[in-house]
Amino acid sequence: MKEAGAASRPFERGLITVSIMLATIMQALDTTIANVALPHMQGSMSATQDQISWVLTSYIVAAAIMTPPTGVLAARLGRKRLFAVMVTGFTIASMLCGAASSLVEIVLYRLLQGAFGAGLVPLSQAVLLDTYPREKHGSAMAMWGVGVMVGPILGPTLGGYLTETYDWRWVFYINLPFGILALIGILAFVPETPRDRRRGFDFFGFAVLSLAIAALQLMLDRGESQDWFASTEIVAEAMLAGLFLYMFLVHMFTAREPFLEPALFRDRNLAVGLFLIFMVGVVLLATLALLPPFLQNLMGFPVLTTGYVLAPRGVGTMIAMVLVGRLIGKLDTRLLILLGIGLTALSLWEMSGFTTEVPVSTIVWTGIIQGLGLGFIFVPLSTVTFSTLAPHYRNEGTAMYSLMRNIGSSIGISIVVTLLAQNTQVNHADIANVMTPFRTMLQSPWLPQAWNWHTMSGVTALNGEVTRQAATIAYLNDFTFMMWVTLLSAPLLLLLRKPRVPAVVEPAATE
Numbered sequence: 001m002k003e004a005g006a007a008s009r010p011f012e013r014g015l016i017t018v019s020i021m022l023a024t025i026m027q028a029l030d031t032t033i034a035n036v037a038l039p040h041m042q043g044s045m046s047a048t049q050d051q052i053s054w055v056l057t058s059y060i061v062a063a064a065i066m067t068p069p070t071g072v073l074a075a076r077l078g079r080k081r082l083f084a085v086m087v088t089g090f091t092i093a094s095m096l097c098g099a100a101s102s103l104v105e106i107v108l109y110r111l112l113q114g115a116f117g118a119g120l121v122p123l124s125q126a127v128l129l130d131t132y133p134r135e136k137h138g139s140a141m142a143m144w145g146v147g148v149m150v151g152p153i154l155g156p157t158l159g160g161y162l163t164e165t166y167d168w169r170w171v172f173y174i175n176l177p178f179g180i181l182a183l184i185g186i187l188a189f190v191p192e193t194p195r196d197r198r199r200g201f202d203f204f205g206f207a208v209l210s211l212a213i214a215a216l217q218l219m220l221d222r223g224e225s226q227d228w229f230a231s232t233e234i235v236a237e238a239m240l241a242g243l244f245l246y247m248f249l250v251h252m253f254t255a256r257e258p259f260l261e262p263a264l265f266r267d268r269n270l271a272v273g274l275f276l277i278f279m280v281g282v283v284l285l286a287t288l289a290l291l292p293p294f295l296q297n298l299m300g301f302p303v304l305t306t307g308y309v310l311a312p313r314g315v316g317t318m319i320a321m322v323l324v325g326r327l328i329g330k331l332d333t334r335l336l337i338l339l340g341i342g343l344t345a346l347s348l349w350e351m352s353g354f355t356t357e358v359p360v361s362t363i364v365w366t367g368i369i370q371g372l373g374l375g376f377i378f379v380p381l382s383t384v385t386f387s388t389l390a391p392h393y394r395n396e397g398t399a400m401y402s403l404m405r406n407i408g409s410s411i412g413i414s415i416v417v418t419l420l421a422q423n424t425q426v427n428h429a430d431i432a433n434v435m436t437p438f439r440t441m442l443q444s445p446w447l448p449q450a451w452n453w454h455t456m457s458g459v460t461a462l463n464g465e466v467t468r469q470a471a472t473i474a475y476l477n478d479f480t481f482m483m484w485v486t487l488l489s490a491p492l493l494l495l496l497r498k499p500r501v502p503a504v505v506e507p508a509a510t511e
Contacts, residue, residue, distance in 0.1 A: 012189065016131050017143055019185025020124040023087050024144065026178035027120040030059070030094075030113070032155030032288060037168035044168065045103045058107045060410065061217045062114030065210040067403040068260070070119035071396030072201055074126070079395070080192040083123050084183060089116030091179025098172035122398035127190060129386060129394055141328075141382040143321070154314045156292060157307030164304050205251050205259030212244035216407070220414040224421060264393050264400070272495045273385025274404045276337075279489040280377055281408025283344060283482050286416045287370065294475050295363070298356050298468060309360060313367035320375020333380040333387075334493045340376030341490050343369055348483035352476050356468070384496055416478045423477050427470035432463075 034041075034055065042052040074082050093113035100106035125144055132140040162170040219237035226234050252258040265271050291310060295301040301309065320340070327336060347370035350362070382401070389397050 013131055015185065015189040017128065019182055019189055020127050021143065022178050022182035022185065023083070023120045024124045026175050026182065027090065027117040029155045029158065030117065030175070033159035033171045037159055037163045037171050040163055040168040041106070045106065047103045051103055054107050055110055057218070057221045058110040059114040060221065061214050062111045063118040064213045064217050064403065064406055066115045066118035067122065067399050067406065068209055069206055070122050070399040072259070073119070074123065074193065074395045076195065076201070078192050078195045079123060079127065080186065080190045082119065083127070083186050083190065086116045086119050086123070087179055087183045087186060090120065091175055091183070094172045094175035094179070098169040119399070122395070122402045125382070125398040125401070126394045130391070141379045143325070144382070154311060156288065157311045160303045160307040202255060202257060202259035205248060205255065208244045208248045208251065209259060212241050212248060215241035215244065217410055220410045223414055224417050228418065260396060264396055267389050268495065269385055269388045269497055270397055272492055273381055274400060276381055276489055276492055277385070277401055278404045278408035279485060280374065280381070281405040282412030283486055284374060285409035286412035286482060289413045290416055290420070290475060290478055298472055309363055310367060312364045313371040316368035316371025317375040320372045321379060324376060324379040328380060328383060332498060333384045334496055334498065336380040337377050337493055338490060340373045340380070341486055343373030343376060345483050345486045347373060348479050348486060351479040352483060354476060354479070356472055388497060416482070419478055419481065420474045423474035424471045427473045428467055431466050431470055
């Protein structure tokens with residue numbers, strides 16, 4: 001059996017890359033593909049809005065809990081064996097989700113789907129880093145980034161198309177061909193890693209970390225609907241998350257064989273990279289959480305049209321991946337990340353000036369710019385984060401990298417949704433304070449007759465328009481907030497060490 005890193009020929013590397021990319025795309029799509037199908041699931045399952053949200057929550061919590069142990073499981077079972085088990089389990093769970101006939105069933109199957117899918121992204125990243133020599137890590141991360149970044153962006157488009165054209169169940173059935181092809185490729189081409197049977201599993205460390213992550217994810221997911229810290233549930237979840245995280249940190253620094261070795265975080269590039277990918281996660285999915293309701297609720301776009309308008313964002317990301325793959329090694333990686341931060345901030349600045357009459361071309365153009373920016377951040381950041389990390393830490397490092405990105409996404413979505421609701425209320429009150437029938441402007445003949453102050457329907461219609469404008473301003477405030485978050489991450493680049501460029505050309509290339 002070949003050991004990891006034995007894939008020396010370009011053709012062999014290509015087969016390995018295609019195999020694991022199928023698994024990566026399958027998992028990445030599922031982070032957003034089900035979102036647009038939720039109203040259809042709600043009707044099919046006769047569920048309330050709060051109940052159907054557990055279809056998303058169960059997946060997120062299970063995936064977050066099962067991401068950290070990926071490295072330990074890969075060491076004990078072998079990376080290829082674990083990869084095959086997770087792809088098989090994820091595909092079967094997807095089929096069960098599509099066939100679910102009740103809310104309890106689909107929530108249970110989504111838990112399984114999240115648990116099996118948690119390790120697919122970090123495992124695929126670790127396989128590519130071992131398959132390609134160090135001087136080709138930039139190109140490898142560019143290919144890997146296509147699946148990780150484009151999947152969530154194209155998820156709403158594909159999910160909307162499948163739901164409108166066929167049925168919501170097809171957002172899960174679509175995983176079957178990806179899963180089968182990925183499994184065949186993994187079994188045939190991916191080399192196995194040595195199994196470390198002597199490595200122990202820190203059950204206590206895993207348990208307290210899992211409880212901390214679960215409590216945090218539940219708090220973030222349910223905070224807005226429960227009015228945050230006015231709710232006993234949210235306060236309890238926050239306290240539990242803090243308590244279990246404290247217990248995990250104390251245990252990690254005092255145990256003989258902790259779940260995560262403290263030495264992992266002594267690598268400066270990894271530590272800084274984890275924080276930066278957290279910031280990327282905040283912007284990536286928070287933007288995708290805001291734009292669909294903005295386009296549908298305020299601009300009146302149908303679901304399918306919304307998907308088509310958002311799709312060019314993925315095109316921008318893919319263009320960036322191609323360019324970055326060629327530029328890494330020729331330019332300072334940190335400069336590429338800085339360019340990506342600048343482009344992302346520019347797109348958010350443009351979005352902060354949107355109106356409900358903004359042309360579709362402007363939405364598409366800002367999406368392409370943001371896609372370019374995120375692509376220029378994601379690939380170089382993935383490369384530089386692991387450029388100084390010891391190879392035996394790669395499984396744990398990639399797992400923590402995925403975990404931080406996912407937690408960043410959860411926190412980002414919670415923050416922008418909360419700010420949206422609060423700012424909409426504040427803006428509504430501010431606008432309503434100046435809306436009186438005695439203002440000269442409100443007596444203008446060009447105002448719609450439907451806004452007649454002397455009828456109940458007119459007052460209702462005018463209040464609806466005030467609410468619409470208040471929500472629009474709140475969306476723009478969110479875009480501005482994310483722009484500042486993006487810009488504030490730039491100084492962290494000064495903490496990154498410049499990646500070492502190997503002096504020796506890869507020997508295998510001459511074979």
